Amino acid sequence: MMDRKDKFPSGILILSILVIVSLVLLFIRFIYGLGAATNLSDGRPWGFWIVFDDMCGVALAAGGFTLAGIVHICGREKYRSLYRPAILTAFLGYILVVLSLVVDLGQPWYMWHFFIYWNVDSPMFEVAVCAVLYTIVLALLFSPAVFERLEGLNFPVIKRIKWSILLKIVRRIEIPLIIAGIIISTLHQSALGSVLLLMPASLHPLWYTPVLPALFLISAIAVGPAMVIFETIISNRIFGHQLAQDVMSGLVRYIPYILGVYLCLKILDLIIAQELGLLFTAGHYSLLWWGEILIGVIIPLILLSIPTVRNIRMAVFWSSVLVVAGIIFNRFNVALFGLAMRSGYTYTPHWMEIAISVGLVADAMLVIWLAYRYLPVHTDEKTSIEA
Amino acid sequence: MSKAVLVDTVKCIGCRGCQVACKSWNGLPAEITSNTGSFENPPQLSAITFTRIKFNELQHKGKLHWVFTKVQCMHCQYPGCAEACLVGALLKSEEGPVVYDEKKCIGCRYCMVACPFSVPTFEWDEPLPWIRKCNFCFDRLSAGMEPACVKACPTDALIIGERDDLLAEARERIANSPDKYIDHIYGENEAGGTCWLYLSPVPFDELGFPSLSSTPVTVNTERAIGAVPPVVVTVAALMSAVYWIARRKKKLEQENHNQHNNGTKEKVTE
Numbered sequence: 001m002m003d004r005k006d007k008f009p010s011g012i013l014i015l016s017i018l019v020i021v022s023l024v025l026l027f028i029r030f031i032y033g034l035g036a037a038t039n040l041s042d043g044r045p046w047g048f049w050i051v052f053d054d055m056c057g058v059a060l061a062a063g064g065f066t067l068a069g070i071v072h073i074c075g076r077e078k079y080r081s082l083y084r085p086a087i088l089t090a091f092l093g094y095i096l097v098v099l100s101l102v103v104d105l106g107q108p109w110y111m112w113h114f115f116i117y118w119n120v121d122s123p124m125f126e127v128a129v130c131a132v133l134y135t136i137v138l139a140l141l142f143s144p145a146v147f148e149r150l151e152g153l154n155f156p157v158i159k160r161i162k163w164s165i166l167l168k169i170v171r172r173i174e175i176p177l178i179i180a181g182i183i184i185s186t187l188h189q190s191a192l193g194s195v196l197l198l199m200p201a202s203l204h205p206l207w208y209t210p211v212l213p214a215l216f217l218i219s220a221i222a223v224g225p226a227m228v229i230f231e232t233i234i235s236n237r238i239f240g241h242q243l244a245q246d247v248m249s250g251l252v253r254y255i256p257y258i259l260g261v262y263l264c265l266k267i268l269d270l271i272i273a274q275e276l277g278l279l280f281t282a283g284h285y286s287l288l289w290w291g292e293i294l295i296g297v298i299i300p301l302i303l304l305s306i307p308t309v310r311n312i313r314m315a316v317f318w319s320s321v322l323v324v325a326g327i328i329f330n331r332f333n334v335a336l337f338g339l340a341m342r343s344g345y346t347y348t349p350h351w352m353e354i355a356i357s358v359g360l361v362a363d364a365m366l367v368i369w370l371a372y373r374y375l376p377v378h379t380d381e382k383t384s385i386e387a
Numbered sequence: 388m389s390k391a392v393l394v395d396t397v398k399c400i401g402c403r404g405c406q407v408a409c410k411s412w413n414g415l416p417a418e419i420t421s422n423t424g425s426f427e428n429p430p431q432l433s434a435i436t437f438t439r440i441k442f443n444e445l446q447h448k449g450k451l452h453w454v455f456t457k458v459q460c461m462h463c464q465y466p467g468c469a470e471a472c473l474v475g476a477l478l479k480s481e482e483g484p485v486v487y488d489e490k491k492c493i494g495c496r497y498c499m500v501a502c503p504f505s506v507p508t509f510e511w512d513e514p515l516p517w518i519r520k521c522n523f524c525f526d527r528l529s530a531g532m533e534p535a536c537v538k539a540c541p542t543d544a545l546i547i548g549e550r551d552d553l554l555a556e557a558r559e560r561i562a563n564s565p566d567k568y569i570d571h572i573y574g575e576n577e578a579g580g581t582c583w584l585y586l587s588p589v590p591f592d593e594l595g596f597p598s599l600s601s602t603p604v605t606v607n608t609e610r611a612i613g614a615v616p617p618v619v620v621t622v623a624a625l626m627s628a629v630y631w632i633a634r635r636k637k638k639l640e641q642e643n644h645n646q647h648n649n650g651t652k653e654k655v656t657e
Contacts, residue, residue: 035511042433042508045499073626075633106494106509106516117491119475123608124497126615128473179626186622187615194611198467198501200604201578201597210607213614342505343595344431 012369015362022359025352026103034106037352043345046335048353053100053360055331057093058131058192059220060324063231064090064138065185066224068178070251078247084145084377085235086228091138092364097131100360123194130188137181143170145375189220196334204338206278206289209269212334218265219296219327222258225251226300226323233317239372249310255323259301263293288333296326389464389483390528391550391582392537393557394457396594397567398544401426401440401455405536405545409438409459412524412535432458434510437521438536447589454587456594457536457545460485460506460521461574462582465603468498468507476518483550483582484523492518503578503597503604523582550582557586579603 029037040047067086070076102108114128144167151163170177193216200208209215229252232243270276279286300322309315341347371377409415418429418436427442438459445452466485469477476491477498494516499507510516524534532538537545546553554575561568573591574581577599585591592598 031514033510033512033514033516041511042431042499043505045496045509069626073630073633075630075637101495104495106496106518107492108494110493113474113491113493117474117476119473121470121609121612122473122475122497123612124471124473124495126612175630179623179630182626183619183622186618190611190618194608195497197607197611198471198497198604200602200607201503201599202500210610213611339500342431 012366015366015369018355018359018362019366022356022362025356025359028352029103029356034104037350037356039347039350039353041345041347043342044347046339047347048336048349049100049104049357051332051335052328052357053104054097055192055335056328057097057100058188059216059223059327059331060227061090061093061097062185062189062220062224063228064093064141064224065182066221067228068141069182070225072175072178073182079251081243081247082228082232082251084142085232086224087138087142088145088371088377089227089231089364089368091135091142092367094131094135094138096360096364098135099363100357103356103360123191123197126187126191127195130184130191134181134184134188137177137184140170140177141174141181145371145377149375185220186217190214190217192216196339199339202340203334204282204285204340205273205275206270206282206285207334207338209273211265211269215262215265215269218258218262219330222255222262223323223327225255226320229316229320230324233313233320235368235372245311245313248313248316249307252304252310252316252320255319256301256305259297259323263297263301266293285338288329288337292326292329292333295322296329300326389481389550389582390523390547391462391483391553391584392534392545392547393553393584393586395544395546395560395586396454396456397586397588398542399440399455399457400542400544401442401453402541403440404539404541405457406436406439408535408539409521410436412527413437432506432508432520434508434516434519437519441595443589443594445589445593447593452589454589454594456585456587456596459536459583460523461504461578462523463504463578463603464580464582465578465605467501467503467578467604470605470608471497471501473497480525482525482528484525484528486522486525487518487520489517494518501604503599505597550584553584557584560586576601579605 025037034040038047038049063086067079067083071079071083101111105111114125119125147163147167147170150158150161151167153159190213193213196203196208196212197210229248232248235241236243267276270279279289282289300319303309303315303319303322309319410417415435415437418433420429423430425442427440429436429439432439438457441456441458443452443454443456445454462483462485463479466477466479469475469479469485471477472492473495474491474493476488476493477485478488479485494509496507496509496518498518499509507518507520509518524532524536527534533547537547546556548556554572557572557575561570561572567588568586569588569590571587571591573585573587573596574583577597579601585596587594
């Protein structure tokens, strides 16, 4: 315990500084308006925040529902040790998404409006409803870790509360909750694709397709396990745990299949739309498309199909990094680079936009650090699903 | 029936009276701009400019044309912005105008991204910002008056009427002077049709009008949203089934295991 405590403050210090800087910048953003802190304009109303914090954030939180499905629905007990970390990072991911909306929305104090003014035809309404519901589901799914910890504490008020009863209730509804979570995630991931369906005129045909929602969902399912592996290997290094090799190589074994389906669907869609030629004739758009596909799909697909690669820790790690980088690349292509601007405008993210996003991520990393230190995140033996 | 405006760019003399009338009716301040070597000013729509005249100097069939095109909200028949708005702050009214209710807006700016005509604007430098755009002078229409810009137009380049009547009128003008107009009413079919219709002596893409198909921009989105209920049912059924099978399998394995254990035990005791 002690040496861990001593090992860490420099990292925590840096994270804390990033958070404080972002808080100062947020002050500027809220006092002087979005124009002062961003390079957003009428020509580019959605920029770095929407793409990185929301589009990428939600996709990278996909580890939650994929792991929940693998462990609790398909009954693969082998991966149980990854379940809670995955739920925790998904939960924090969603909190980040909501926080980033508070930053990005023009009038975040009216966010609650969508509870009373419904436009059920809007994909954004679907996105908002899913975000709220899934955040609640994830909080409930992670709550046993908190209750287990509180149960043992000897503080005045906390001692009085029967945490074991709450624990029992959550355990009782765990499976329905997980199934609900998977449904909501399916809708949420795909709805982010539906959001872009309203832009047939401005989204480049290399990315615009009616099956965009399906592509968003499939790529999220592929990146889920990759993100979990990525996070676990990093946290292992920091906290000194060691993830069993067969758990790791077993989990990434699924990824090539999903990436394969994704790639086929993407190519097939371009063939059906008779736009396959754009892969070579669309100038820098073609390059962006190939970049995204090579980095995030083709290379990891090949690497993770090789059994020897799956058994090398660092190879698995870097393959997962590629999948994660690929999906980030994809979301940037589809929601920023491939989306035409109004004529007469330019956009490069303001440094404050990036700094505020970095601050939000630093927030989450601090919380993860605290959770790993003080909550039973990795020990999940007590959880049983016999209902 | 929906109200519409016919813009005859052949009749427009570029006086920009409509721009000024719009500003004064909506109480919008002047823009501070710099001279760009053109009479065209301001260069873009903005939160304080709901309409402007674009000056186009171009050659068509060997003839020089100086065409003035009015830019404002097109008031689509199938508005992308209204489909986009999650709180329904933008609504297609029965009378035609697409109107905005800032009491509902949360400032997500999805409408701006979803507009195929690049129209809605945002108050970027306000701490309490709203979306701004032409609302077809809905207040004036309700009181039986013409929109401010139409009222101000000295050459009748802008006329208001029922959409069907104006389409008929536009067709008649094209038929009567095929040398003056190209045979295309912009807005008749673009993006499923708009309430602002344009006549022009030159092709519209040369004037910077977006070339849009006649399919409303909302079609694919509606399909995706329509798929939500079946997706919910399918995923729920699938997950329950997989869960049930996995549990059953585990149970059977457990029983097999127990039986096997019991068997060996019995053998030992025998």
